[in-house]
Amino acid sequence: MVKYLQIKSTDASILEKAENGGAVTSILKSLLELKTVEGVLNIKKGNDVYDGIPTYTTNPDDLINTAGSLHCAPTMISDIVARYLKDEVIAVTTKPCDAMAIDEIMKRSGINRDNVFMIGLNCGGTVRPTVAEEMIRLFYDIDPETVVSEEINKGSFIVELEDGTEKSVKIDDLEDEGYGRRENCQRCELKVPRKADIACGNWGSSKGYTFVEINTPKGEKIVQDAIDNGYIEVKEPSEKQIKIRSKVENIMIKMAKKTQKKQLNTEANEFDVFTRCLKCYRCRDVCPVCNCKVCSLEKPYFNENSNEKPDPLLMHGVRMGHMSFSCVNCGQCEDVCPMEIPLAKIYQRVQLKYREETGYVSGVTTEKPMIYSGDKEEIVE
Incomplete structure (x- = not known):
């Protein structure tokens, strides 16, 4: 209805x-x-x-x-x-x-x-807090602390100042310069x-x-x-x-x-970037969908020698197999990655490919994904 x-x-x-x-x-x-x-x-x-x-x-x-x-x-x-x-x-x-x-x-x-x-x-999208403050200094020529409210309307990012006046800049102009909405929001x-x-x-x-x-x-x-x-x-x-x-x-x-x-079209082997991984688990911990009671990555047979460099294919291969089809492109994983691995882009590429092959749209399709495992019924209590 x-x-x-x-x-x-x-x-x-x-x-x-x-x-x-x-x-x-x-x-x-x-x-x-x-x-x-x-x-x-x-x-x-x-x-x-x-x-x-x-x-x-x-x-x-x-x-x-x-x-x-x-x-x-x-x-x-x-x-x-x-x-x-x-x-x-x-x-x-x-x-x-x-x-x-x-x-x-x-x-x-x-x-x-x-x-x-x-x-x-x-x-229409969100803006990283630190980016917003820098953006307001550069494009609005005002002190970010004087902003009392903001909104995105009619293609512009609008701020209201303490004296009631408003200033606005077109979102397209901001994003052409690398500011404006987060990249995942743009996609x-x-x-x-x-x-x-x-x-x-x-x-x-x-x-x-x-x-x-x-x-x-x-x-x-x-x-x-x-x-x-x-x-x-x-x-x-x-x-x-x-x-x-x-x-x-x-x-x-x-x-x-x-x-x-534009953002997901790459000829490079994108999986090479996983070699930068420190295995800090921030991407897993911040993911809004990843809520298993017991994470597979913490099971004994996935333990690695803490004195050796982590195997990125082990961690990210397992996690991608569990979560990529359910990625909602929130961008949180990419936000927190200390090694700036473009995780959100990689996961969205996989999710879009899965959508193309199966018709499944994460967070939208009523049925469960085709490769869903019953083991994932075990959710955090």
């Missing part, structure tokens, strides 16, 4: 802090206050707009601190749900890659879908998280409203309960607005496919 609505919060304090309509915060508040969920997992601003911190709250009054967008917060939260909140009934905000990762863990029985209310966030084809119960964003919306796509019966009930209890007001989008939203999404998908060809 798919249904479109424009939603606006009825809470003036939420509207003042929200980026566009306040639908997400108001719906989360309704879920908590109506006791539909026990808690909410979301992202809040830390010391500044470059510091996005995962936060879990059971207090509806705390949700105002999570209102507004944070594009400099590429944090993945699926493994937080799987590791620490799997027995709770929760609401969670999900970027497309978050929703994809949660879906992959659900296929491995690591998360109970009935316990999770996914409030999706349309996403991402999924801009609307349709595995979430509802998907929220500003594409095609009227001023002061959030454009919401309802994707599940659970999502329809979420919205209806919020309407019935006075948390939100709604109106139907026009056909023109629906077309605008679709046009924006399709343009971004075409751009992503074009960028894939």
Whole structure:
């Protein structure tokens, strides 16, 4: 089922802090206050707009601190749900890659879908915090500390300053110079998280409203309960607005496919880069899908002499065989690799090849992947 609505919060304090309509915060508040969920997992601003911190709250009054967008917060939260909140009934905000990762863990029985209310966030990409600060100094000629909010809209990265003024630079201009969105975000084809119960964003919306796509019966009930209890007001989008939203999404998908060809097209033997591996396991530890109770790499027959250089084919061969078909292109592994191995690019190349051969799209296809092993039902408790 798919249904479109424009939603606006009825809470003036939420509207003042929200980026566009306040639908997400108001719906989360309704879920908590109506006791539909026990808690909410979301992202809040830390010391500044470059510091996005995962936060879990059971207090509806705390949700105002999570209102507004944070594009400099590429944090993945699926493994937080799987590791620490799997027995709770929760609401969670999900970027497309978050929703994809949660879906992959659900296929491995690591998360109970009935316990999770996914409030999706349309996403054009995230920006590394340190890159954002340097980018603002160079291209905006301002002190990054004077920025109080930021957003990506109409192809530009827009910042608001303490005095209320705004400055913007075209995303294309930033990325031509090696700044802007993270490379994996530039390659991402999924801009609307349709595995979430509802998907929220500003594409095609009227001023002061959030454009919401309802994707599940659970999502329809979420919205209806919020309407019935006075948390939100709604109106139907026009056909023109629906077309605008679709046009924006399709343009971004075409751009992503074009960028894939550019960034993933290499004639070199890319697997040679694994010789730089230190076997620190950061890529495994940060992966939002890799949640096995006992990692195969820690089984006795994979032990190596700690005084000798690690065998990269042993570690990465095993890990790729387990995870490449489920890669959601979040880019976290590449972010944390101390040897700058282009892991996200390598894994996406393999995943796209697997998609071409089998039709399986990680985090999207309903069925489990064809090479799925039943042994992977053993998920972290």
